[in-house]
Amino acid sequence: xxxYDSAVxxxxxxxxxxxxxxxxxxxxxxxxxxxxxDRMELLGELNPALRVPxxxxxxxxxxxxxxxxxxxxxxxxxxxxxxxxxxxxxxQWLFFEQYSHEPYIAVVRFWVMFSxxxxxxxxxxxxxxxxxxxxxxxxxxLSGRTFLVGERFTIxxxxxxxxxHVAHEGGFEMSGYGAIERxxxxxxxxPGHIPITA
Amino acid sequence: xxxYDSAVxxxxxxxxxxxxxxxxxxxxxxxxxxxxxDRMELLGELNPALRVPxxxxxxxxxxxxxxxxxxxxxxxxxxxxxxxxxxxxxxQWLFFEQYSHEPYIAVVRFWVMFSxxxxxxxxxxxxxxxxxxxxxxxxxxLSGRTFLVGERFTIxxxxxxxxxHVAHEGGFEMSGYGAIERxxxxxxxxPGHIPITA
Numbered sequence: 123x124x125x126y127d128s129a130v131x132x133x134x135x136x137x138x139x140x141x142x143x144x145x146x147x148x149x150x151x152x153x154x155x156x157x158x159x160d161r162m163e164l165l166g167e168l169n170p171a172l173r174v175p176x177x178x179x180x181x182x183x184x185x186x187x188x189x190x191x192x193x194x195x196x197x198x199x200x201x202x203x204x205x206x207x208x209x210x211x212x213x214q215w216l217f218f219e220q221y222s223h224e225p226y227i228a229v230v231r232f233w234v235m236f237s238x239x240x241x242x243x244x245x246x247x248x249x250x251x252x253x254x255x256x257x258x259x260x261x262x263x264l265s266g267r268t269f270l271v272g273e274r275f276t277i278x279x280x281x282x283x284x285x286x287h288v289a290h291e292g293g294f295e296m297s298g299y300g301a302i303e304r305x306x307x308x309x310x311x312x313p314g315h316i317p318i319t320a
Numbered sequence: 321x322x323x324y325d326s327a328v329x330x331x332x333x334x335x336x337x338x339x340x341x342x343x344x345x346x347x348x349x350x351x352x353x354x355x356x357x358d359r360m361e362l363l364g365e366l367n368p369a370l371r372v373p374x375x376x377x378x379x380x381x382x383x384x385x386x387x388x389x390x391x392x393x394x395x396x397x398x399x400x401x402x403x404x405x406x407x408x409x410x411x412q413w414l415f416f417e418q419y420s421h422e423p424y425i426a427v428v429r430f431w432v433m434f435s436x437x438x439x440x441x442x443x444x445x446x447x448x449x450x451x452x453x454x455x456x457x458x459x460x461x462l463s464g465r466t467f468l469v470g471e472r473f474t475i476x477x478x479x480x481x482x483x484x485h486v487a488h489e490g491g492f493e494m495s496g497y498g499a500i501e502r503x504x505x506x507x508x509x510x511p512g513h514i515p516i517t518a
Contacts, residue, residue, distance in 0.1 A: 209392075214385045217413075
């Protein structure tokens with residue numbers, strides 16, 4: 123498999139982390155996430171959204187959107203339950219991640235750490251408030267639970283872990299989130315875990 | 321089933337449209353999408369994101385996130401393919417919808433049509449540009465195709481139809497999107513179709 127990748131992207135890290143846990147070898151092609159002028163040439167035939175990660179399967183078929191790639195790779199394994207409601211709840215958290223979490227926590231981290239033209243401090247602070255909303259929702263849910271769905275480690279945990287475990291890089295103060303911190307340590311301990319820098 | 325619903329929300333309309341196509345009866349409970357102070361009381365036990373739609377199944381189990389609800393309801397039917405890659409491609413479009421389409425097209429429509437405190441015209445125009453990016457991606461993909469995935473009507477079409485067919489209400493000029501317009505008419509013609517106002 124060939125992964126159009128970015129070393130700094132949590133969305134790409136989700137895919138690398140799952141592939142590592144599954145022991146699946148893959149090639150990486152680094153794509154610039156700041157200078158994007160070559161995106162149509164690079165990804166136009168592969169991904170309508172022109173984003174990374176984009177995965178090209180061994181038979182040449184492309185697949186895009188980090189959380190759809192997780193579902194594809196986890197299909198038929200314990201990381202994506204077969205039971206209908208549990209499966210839908212995994213998807214619930216994957217959609218939560220892309221709608222209510224990533225646009226705040228990942229975007230603020232990108233602005234703070236990587237952007238050449240970040241917005242004003244006021245705009246960053248306003249966006250950060252949305253991120254705390256997502257963290258509050260996770261903290262409420264994880265209090266008294268070991269993992270997000272069905273007390274088992276699933277791709278919902280991989281998807282939410284990717285940007286939550288580096289939220290501090292975007293200036294998020296994590297000391298009040300005890301249930302999240304304990305959950306992060308449980309994900310750290312999963313066999314095949316690799317750091318985002320790997 | 322009980323649907324925590326909003327008559328003006330395209331995300332809720334997705335669920336009503338699919339339930340209508342499937343002939344499944346359900347109750348609706350209208351939730352205010354402008355005045356949100358009662359959300360924790362209303363949805364705190366049901367949906368970590370405190371959003372509509374939230375569906376409560378007949379056995380009392382809650383399920384949230386519009387596109388996760390679509391997957392749950394369509395499981396085992398032709399609207400969600402069983403084949404692994406086709407299923408992942410349906411999910412790819414569902415995640416595209418929530419990340420690259422809804423935050424622009426739905427949000428601009430909400431600001432223009434329903435918000436008591438919309439942002440400035442400059443901010444609306446900047447957000448609208450992101451919506452045209454999503455429409456351009458759909459137009460490229462739908463040119464020469466009848467539906468989004470596998471030349472069959474699936475929940476990917478339901479999810480993207482919901483806000484695309486009312487994009488003009490947010491001031492989007494649709495006359496340049498011929499492939500999208502022809503696809504919208506194909507979705508209009510599906511058995512059990514109901515309008516967003518139903």
